[in-house]
Amino acid sequence: MTVTGRIDGVPSDVWHEEVLAPQFAHEAEHLLPHYLAIEKALLLEYLRMGLVDSPGAAAVADRLDTLDTDAIRADPEQNMSDISFAVERHVQAGATPPFPAWHVDRSRNDLQVCAQLMAARDNLGAVAADLAAFGHAVTALAARYTDTPMPGHTHGQAAQIITPGYHLAALAAETSAALRRTLHTYDEIDACPLGSGAMAGQELPWDRTRLAELLGFARTQPHALVGVASRTWTTAIATDLASYAAVLSRFTTDLMTWSGAGFGFLDLPDELAGISAAMPQKRNFPVLERIRGRCAHVVGRAADLVAGQRNTPYTNTVEVSKETGAHLHVQAVAMRSLLRLAHAVVNGATFRTERMRAACAEDHLGGFTLANRLTLDCGIPWRTAQIIAGRYVRHAVDRGLSAGRPDPALLRACAAESGHTAEPAGDLLAESFDIDRALRAKRSEGSAHPDRVRDLLADQERELKRLEAEFTGRAAHRAAVAGHLSTLLAVPERP
Secondary structure, rough: OOOOOOOOOOOHHHHHHHHHHHHHHHHHHHHHHHHHHHHHHHHHHHOOOOOOHHHHHHHHHHHHOOOOOOOOOOOOOOOOOOOHHHHHHHHHHHOOOOOOOOOOOOOOHHHHHHHHHHHHHHHHHHHHHHHHHHHHHHHHHHHOOOOOOOEEEEEOOOEEOOHHHHHHHHHHHHHHHHHHHHHHHHHHHHHEOOOOOOOOOOOOOOHHHHHHOOOOOOOEOOHHHHHOOHHHHHHHHHHHHHHHHHHHHHHHHHHHHOOOOOOOOEOOOHHHHHHHOOOOOEOHHHHHHHHHHHHHHHHHHHHHHHHHOOOOOOOOOHHHHHHOOOHHHHHHHHHHHHHHHHHHHHHEEEHHHHHHHHHHHOOOEEEEEHHHHHHHHOOOHHHHHHHHHHHHHHHHHOOOOOOOOOHHHHHHHHHHHHHOOOOOOOHHHHHHHOOHHHHOOOOOOOOOOOHHHHHHHHHHHHHHHHHHHHHHHHHHHEEEEEEHHHHOOOOOOOO
């Protein structure tokens, strides 16, 4: 039985092997449940419009429920290696032929994009769950190190004293922001294209609002051409994932730096370590390189999705919907993989507190505080105070003086060179370069002060839980709607 009267012959071997069969396998694995849900929603509309009675609709629905990846295959002769035709042939081959109007006033265009969008919602929800879990792990690790001094770097040089908790709180904030963007994107794309037809709408009085509700969408896509032509929703998702992957790659670079022999601040368990085949003394952390590499894959797939749509006509095209669109699933898989790896790293990470403290003591990281104190305690203009503080540090380094060995006479000489007197109350030098005082010298909200960091982490935990609940609610809605379809069609339960 042929599925077309317009052309003769069947797909060639090369066309089948290189394009149609791989596409069929991809859709059977990732889209088939959504195709079946769409078929059931459309059955309910045929029933409402009086084109089939309840037993006829139930018979088709029952036959659809026997369809899984084992029941269909790409066959150039029987279904032109097309999954939509394969579903048709499966139903038609049942004991009870479908009613005559089944699939009347239908197009594969809106069917395919609807299934793709439903799969994308599921993938986005799964990524969001992984993001939330990773965010919780980050805040838990950060909470253990809110009082532990370490050097913070700018331009590759030690700059100020911070803590691992402070640095990780920034990653938690970025994770929450990514979840907020993802939630916004989810709600923005949650518009059902079914009923758009091939490009210009359909001829029967389909209740598109009902179709959207039956498939768990928040609303319909109001413009039929947008419904089948637009893939802005793919680039919106891809951009969200790529943006976060770029951020996570930067934090991973920091972890790689801290775990390297030059710093030795960070350690990972043996379960996440590797060895050198040639140098037995080495203990490597290739997991961090894998994470950063997979971040690049996520960013690259976003570029593929944009490039694959550029300069294509604004209508339904295989180039956009299938050739390019498949990258979205690949991107989601890469994103979930790198998040699982990053989660394992965060769960296993420990910071070497003494080594970080020693690194803080090696540099005069209190220069900023010293300049502030010279201005506020001694009345020295701020720019001049900066010059005096820098001069003091330069001479101290030249003389081999550590930050823990202050020299008040040297400070007085440096101030005198600029025509000022540095005779502050209290031990200004010792206090300026005290490692623990440096953390608590910062008072502003969002600073590295341990109390402020704990406030940040508490806020991040609350936000993560809120966003997690939002996504959980949307997933529960999708699951409830999916179970309701068979009930509405009165499909008997299988033993």
